Amino acid sequence: MNTLIFDWDGTLANSIDNIVIAMQRAAVDVELPVRSVREVRDIIGLALPDAVAVLYPGLGDPILAERLIQAYADNYLALEQNPSPLFGGVRSALDALRGCGFNLAVATGKGRRGLDRMLGTHGLEDYFDVTRCADETAGKPHPRMIEEILAELDVTPSDACMVGDSEFDILMGHNAGVCSVAVTYGAMTHEQLLRSRPVHCVDSFDEFHGWALPQFRSSQLAGV
Template sequence: MSELKTLIFDWDGTLCDSITHIVEAMHGAAKLMGLAASSDQAVRDIIGLGLPEAIATLFPDIDEPGFVENLRTLYSEQYLTLEQQPASLFPGVIETLDTFRSAGFKLAVATGKSRRGLDRVLATHGLIDFFDMTRCADETLSKPHPRMLEEILNRLETPASCALMLGDSEFDIRMAHGARVRAVAASYGAQSRAHLLQSRPEHCIDAFVEFQGWILPSSGAAQQQRIDNVIG
């Protein structure tokens, strides 16, 4: 197996505990537009897609461009209102990413968020210049198409065999497979372990703090103790 050089992360539900905000914002926007309510799980199941693709999946009978654009605008407004109390990063994210950087990994984000949305949350968490590369759905093709990962790999000069994607949705796993990148699923985000395993990830973690120990087993115990000290 090739040496692992680049770690690529989804954002919502993988690094950031923002799923509740996304679900509430979509419900709020749909209600304002007079649409029948979707289930919470139905909304969770479209997280990872770009917003246009997510709306088309949730509301397939809506094809009037003006209506769709109004729904997109309302969703964004609802989400910004909820983000006045910013969603937190999952426990251990900063400590673990720092460990990966110290170990020489390149770090990237591949997200269904817009560029404007990602830059806003990166700034909120003091991470605006933290990652070697970030790519958003409005800059390329939406997940699960592999182009987002291919563009990251090209920019970071990383062969697909030397990269790994961590994500909490089937779209992340399918995108990784399409790009011939190793895939690890995160069951603590949008979709369940059983659902994620249907996409055949290489591994599945149930908490973000497990990831570092799986990538760097020799240092996992010591890093876990440092994380426990921070969040305990």
């Protein structure tokens, strides 16, 4: 294994609370029923139009859906004036993983503007070899984001791993033919994640780092 593909929200960045609050405030702004914390957490990872369709399946009004999406974006930007931090251990682990030779990539339900803003905020613009966002290709759990990343890196699915905190991340990995690792500290519960059959679950990013390094070393030895 030589390629690690990370989700952003709930995997690298501790942004779950801001996402939930922004969606609940957006519902108030456009006079829709406010969904529970659990309901909002369960759509994190989807592209915004898909998330709205899950939260409000009977909406049937594309103009109202667009108003909700814009209200969410406005509320999220306001909350992110104090940027969501990276999870503990993320920066040092990315340094180490990159230093030992892994290709690093991001596949996120965020839009391109949002991801670029976050990468800039945290000084991570040069950390990732490839990034893909939901507004420039098919959203999760469709495999296209991963397929495009692998094609750009000239990597086979057997050499890659998808890392995420939602069932959409894990299912996208399965659909693309890559192994999938679940992190349990993000949007979805351990029990929810197990239902999507990840190859491994970790409770911290440091734990993932410890799991990934032997995978890289074993793949290097296999190629000798």
